[in-house]
Amino acid sequence: MSATTAVFKREFRGYFGTPLAYVFLVAFLATAAFMPFSQSFFEIRDASLRLFFASLPSLFAFFAPAVAMRMWAEERRTGTIELLLTLPVTIKQAVLGKFLAGWAFFGIALLLTSSMVFTVSYLGDPDLGPIFTGYVGAFLLAGAYLAIGAFFSALTKNQVIAFVLGAAACALFVWVGSPAVTKFVEGSESGAISRFVSNFLGSMSFLTHYDPMQQGMLALGHVVAILGTTVGFLCATVLLLTETKSR
Amino acid sequence: MIKVDQLRKNFGSIVAVDGISFEVKPGEVLGFLGPNGAGKSTTMKILTCFLAPDSGRAEVAGCDIEKDPVGVRQRVGYVPEHAPLYDDMTVHGFLSFVGDVRGMGGSNLRDAIDRVVSSCAIEKVVHRRIETLSKGFKRRVGLAQAFLHDPSTLILDEPTDGLDPNQKFEVRELIKKMGKQKVIVISTHILEEVDAVCSRAIIIAKGRVLADGTPAELTQRGGGKLEAYFRKITTAAEQQESAA
Numbered sequence: 001m002s003a004t005t006a007v008f009k010r011e012f013r014g015y016f017g018t019p020l021a022y023v024f025l026v027a028f029l030a031t032a033a034f035m036p037f038s039q040s041f042f043e044i045r046d047a048s049l050r051l052f053f054a055s056l057p058s059l060f061a062f063f064a065p066a067v068a069m070r071m072w073a074e075e076r077r078t079g080t081i082e083l084l085l086t087l088p089v090t091i092k093q094a095v096l097g098k099f100l101a102g103w104a105f106f107g108i109a110l111l112l113t114s115s116m117v118f119t120v121s122y123l124g125d126p127d128l129g130p131i132f133t134g135y136v137g138a139f140l141l142a143g144a145y146l147a148i149g150a151f152f153s154a155l156t157k158n159q160v161i162a163f164v165l166g167a168a169a170c171a172l173f174v175w176v177g178s179p180a181v182t183k184f185v186e187g188s189e190s191g192a193i194s195r196f197v198s199n200f201l202g203s204m205s206f207l208t209h210y211d212p213m214q215q216g217m218l219a220l221g222h223v224v225a226i227l228g229t230t231v232g233f234l235c236a237t238v239l240l241l242t243e244t245k246s247r
Numbered sequence: 248m249i250k251v252d253q254l255r256k257n258f259g260s261i262v263a264v265d266g267i268s269f270e271v272k273p274g275e276v277l278g279f280l281g282p283n284g285a286g287k288s289t290t291m292k293i294l295t296c297f298l299a300p301d302s303g304r305a306e307v308a309g310c311d312i313e314k315d316p317v318g319v320r321q322r323v324g325y326v327p328e329h330a331p332l333y334d335d336m337t338v339h340g341f342l343s344f345v346g347d348v349r350g351m352g353g354s355n356l357r358d359a360i361d362r363v364v365s366s367c368a369i370e371k372v373v374h375r376r377i378e379t380l381s382k383g384f385k386r387r388v389g390l391a392q393a394f395l396h397d398p399s400t401l402i403l404d405e406p407t408d409g410l411d412p413n414q415k416f417e418v419r420e421l422i423k424k425m426g427k428q429k430v431i432v433i434s435t436h437i438l439e440e441v442d443a444v445c446s447r448a449i450i451i452a453k454g455r456v457l458a459d460g461t462p463a464e465l466t467q468r469g470g471g472k473l474e475a476y477f478r479k480i481t482t483a484a485e486q487q488e489s490a491a
Contacts, residue, residue, distance in 0.1 A: 006347035010336075017335050079331035083392075086295040086327065087348045088320040246298055 003089035007097025008104075011071075015105050020070075028063050028109050033116065035059065048126050052116055053134040053214040057174045057206060060138075060145045065166030067105060068149025069159045071098045072241065076157040081245055091241050095234055099143075099150055106142040110135060130216035137213030140226045141206055145170045147233035154237045154244075173229075177205020248272060249294065249400065249430055254303035256289055256454075263289040265454035266303070271447075273399070276426045278445035278462070279434035282481050286454040287434040288328050291404050294432070295325045308400045308430070321349065324398040326406050330389030334378035338369060338388050341377060342395060349396050363391040367421060383414035390421060400430040407440065419444050438473050441465075450477060452484040 001009075015021040035055035044051075075081040084094060120126045149166040156162050175181060182198040202208050206229075209222035249271040256264040264286045271277045279287050292298040294307055296316035305312045308322035333341055339360065346356040364370055367387040372380055377388060386406065393401060406422070407415040422433065422444050433444065441448050441462045448465055450458040457480045458465060462473065469476025 001347045001350065001352060003348050003350075006344060009347065010333075010344045013340075014335060078334070079327065079329060080333055082292070082297055082327040083331050083333075086297050086320055086323075086325045087345065088317050088350070089348050090317065246292065 002093075003087075004093040004097045004100075007084075007089060007094050008101045011098050011101035012104055015067075015101070021105070024063070024067065025109055025112065028059075029112055032056070032059060032113055036116075046124075049116055049120060049131050049134060050214060052113070053138060056138050057141060057210060058171075060142055061167055061170035061174060063109075064106070064142060064145030065149040065152070065163050065170060067102050068146050068166060069153050069162040071102065071150050072154040072237075073157055073159045073162045077159075085245060091238050091245070095150065095238050095241065099146060099234055102146045102150070103139075103143050106146065107139060110138055110142070127216070130214060133213045133216050133218045136218060137210050137226075140213075140223065140230075141210055144173075144206065144226050144230045144233070147230040147237070148173070151233045151237045151240065154240045173204070173206050175205075177202040177208050248306070248309065249432065250306040251290075251294070252304045254290065254293060254305060255301045256286075256293060256298065257301055262454050264293070264300070267451065267454065267456055269449055269456060269459065271430050271432060273430050274426075274428060275447055276422070276431040276433065276445045278441040278448035279432055279451070280436065280438070280441065280448055280477065281434075281451040282436060282485075285452045285481075287451065288404055289454075290451075291325075291402050291432070291434060292327075294319075295323055295402055296320060297327075308398075321396075322398055322400060324393030324396070324401045326389045326393050326403045328404040329408070330386050330406070332377050332385060332388060332392075335376065337374055337376055338364075338380075338391075339373045341388065342391060345392050345395055351396060359395050359397070362397075363394045366394065366424070367391040368417070383410055383417075386410060386414070386418060387421075390418065394425065398429070401425065401432070403431070403433045405434055405436075407435070407437065415440075438477060441473065450480060452481040453488050455484070457481065457484060 032052065032055070036049070036051035039051050041051055072081070075084060085091065117126075117131060148169050149162070152166040152169065153159075153162040155165070182202055185198045185201065186194055203225070206226065209225045212219060212222055251267060251269050254264050254267045267286070267290055269277075279290070281287050289298065293300050294305060294312065296312050296319050299313065307319045310318035310322065312319055333344075336344065342360050342363065343356065346352070346359060351359060364373055367390055369384060369387050369391060372384050377385065380388065390406065393403070403422070407418050410418065419440065422431065425431065426444070435441070445462055448460065448462055449456055450465070458468070458476070465476055466473045469479070
């Protein structure tokens with residue numbers, strides 16, 4: 001077994017070894033299932049999961065850092081980081097193993113929302129294409145948020161700080177492309193520069209890349225953008241730990 | 248075999264390790280003595296490739312610490328200071344994890360776990376969660392983890408710290424049993440430990456080696472008392488530091 005697999009296995013089991021996994025799953029599934037109905041699920045008379053997928057980015061901004069906050073902050077607080085990183089495992093392997101375990105755990109949480117698919121299938125005749133691409137997008141988005149959460153977890157010994165900073169950063173990646181921000185930039189002065197800034201902010205936002213997937217389009221560019229952010233934050237985590245692991 | 252040549256490590260303006268050199272041969276149990284803050288733990292962290300030195304070289308079990316850090320870690324068993332463990336795992340789950348990371352598997356890993364569980368006398372707690380164990384058992388689990396792959400080199404940072412006299416005795420017996428063919432470095436500030444387990448001792452303070460010899464030699468230099476010699480040279484080093 002490779003070192004990455006060993007770390008993955010330990011971390012993945014770790015979620016279920018404590019009540020964390022069950023508390024998380026119940027809270028997440030209840031909220032995720034409630035969101036569409038709290039909006040106008042019945043009024044729009046459309047058998048789709050559009051409202052469900054639309055609510056996920058803000059929901060993930062809260063739940064992903066909650067899963068990720070433990071990853072490194074806990075290792076630092078208890079000193080086990082020294083045990084882990086003096087075993088024959090590189091920082092890269094450890095970061096990847098922990099991240100993949102969190103991502104797989106999130107994958108399970110998403111799989112368990114499939115009851116929503118049965119609900120809309122019972123109520124009408126949904127188009128399964130956008131549901132499939134929506135799930136792909138949601139899974140990719142969860143990965144990016146977890147990578148951001150992992151980075152902030154590596155920044156501090158304190159899980160609460162890791163959570164708050166992670167959630168704030170995730171929210172920023174959602175809001176930065178929202179009309180409230182882009183309109184504000186464009187509105188202050190019209191011109192090439194403000195349009196460029198507004199487009200740039202829009203492309204930074206996860207919503208720009210996630211929205212087409214909810215609608216059934218799976219474009220390579222958007223997938224690469226989200227995966228790129230994920231890889232970027234994982235690399236930043238590796239660098240951060242290399243510099244500060246002993247502090 | 249451990250060869251250390253002029254290691255240096257600073258933390259900001261604090262000099263933690265200031266040009267330490269020594270060698271340890273197979274069959275030797277080297278006691279690493281010094282007051283708190285002398286640089287013992289930092290040196291051990293460098294030797295296990297947790298920290299990188301600012302300058303100097305070291306070779307542990309035939310691998311250069313900077314060129315082949317994973318090679319060093321494969322060959323070394325290490326118990327960090329305070330012996331941190333994953334509290335939410337069972338003893339068996341934890342040892343299996345360490346074996347997995349070390350690339351052991353199947354019957355090889357099962358045999359290794361059986362071996363360390365019996366040599367560290369932790370049969371009674373194998374299926375208990377680590378957080379429920381007493382300090383003595385936790386420390387023995389820490390040692391079991393380090394012995395699991397039967398390493399040629401053991402680096403133990405204050406392995407008896409915080410244990411009661413009976414537990415200290417058991418841990419020392421365990422180390423002596425292991426010490427026959429291995430290279431062992433054990434740090435401590437408990438001087439009686441040196442006589443009990445070490446075949447050689449180095450006294451360090453302020454990141455520098457002040458003395459190197461067999462426990463008998465060092466005791467002789469202190470006029471029959473190791474403690475007297477330890478106090479004389481380490482306080483002198485501290486006074487020199489504050490004078491400079």
